[in-house]
């Protein structure tokens with residue numbers, strides 16, 4: 425239903441406005457009953473750095489007292505790279521979540537609200553130059569790295585890029601697995617990532633090629649053995665972390681144990697962290 429086709433119930437009040445900052449959904453993919461990704465049109469004026477996030481959402485239900493509707497917005501990492509002409513997002517579905525309980529039902533042609541003010545710390549500018557770049561993620565925390573592994577600068581700046589993704593079950597890895605596979609087979613970008621991008625998926629509640637939390641696998645040294653790389657060092661390694669609070673805290677401690685210091689846009693260093701946003 426188009427906004428201008430809605431007849432206001434109370435003719436005294438002004439006609440409802442079209443959604444502010446509206447973008448149109450172009451595709452939706454449901455990966456599991458708890459995970460989906462979707463793409464929307466990109467505002468012409470939107471510039472962002474791969475790895476940043478924006479606020480997106482839907483119009484909330486009318487306030488029972490005033491009848492006014494307010495946008496219901498949450499932070500979402502942009503999962504597409506800066507060069508893409510659409511924007512991609514990766515989300516969980518929370519059955520009683522105020523936003524994701526509704527957002528999971530969007531389909532192509534629907535509108536979502538997108539505030540065009542990208543921010544975030546998981547950006548190349550927040551890291552000092554290095555040789556090997558680690559992307560550590562759990563769950564939907566892979567989203568900013570879905571952007572960064574498609575960003576040419578990632579491969580210009582580093583000799584080796586390692587994406588780790590830890591989820592409960594094998595099915596939860598599918599979005600990332602497909603992304604890496606498509607990237608490797610892409611006629612244009614495939615060449616850029618060839619021999620540089622390593623993918624290290626692990627699961628914690630279902631057996632898979634590598635079972636266990638990435639934190640334990642780092643502590644035991646199994647990750648380094650499996651990948652055939654030296655242990656993390658402040659001299660050559662840089663890291664970006666995105667997951668649950670628990671993961672972020674534990675990984676910070678591990679990375680600092682290897683001598684890495686936390687960086688920021690204003691003061692680049694050896695690693696950066698951001699919470700994976702949930703709806």
Ligand code: A2P
Nearest residue numbers: 562563590591592628629637638639670671674
């Ligand atoms: P686990 O199954 O051992 O809790 P969730 O679905 O709860 O967001 O978790 C996503 C993944 O992150 C799960 O595989 C979970 O492992 C893992 N995880 C949760 N907390 C931590 C942590 N503190 N350190 C490392 N991995 C974690």
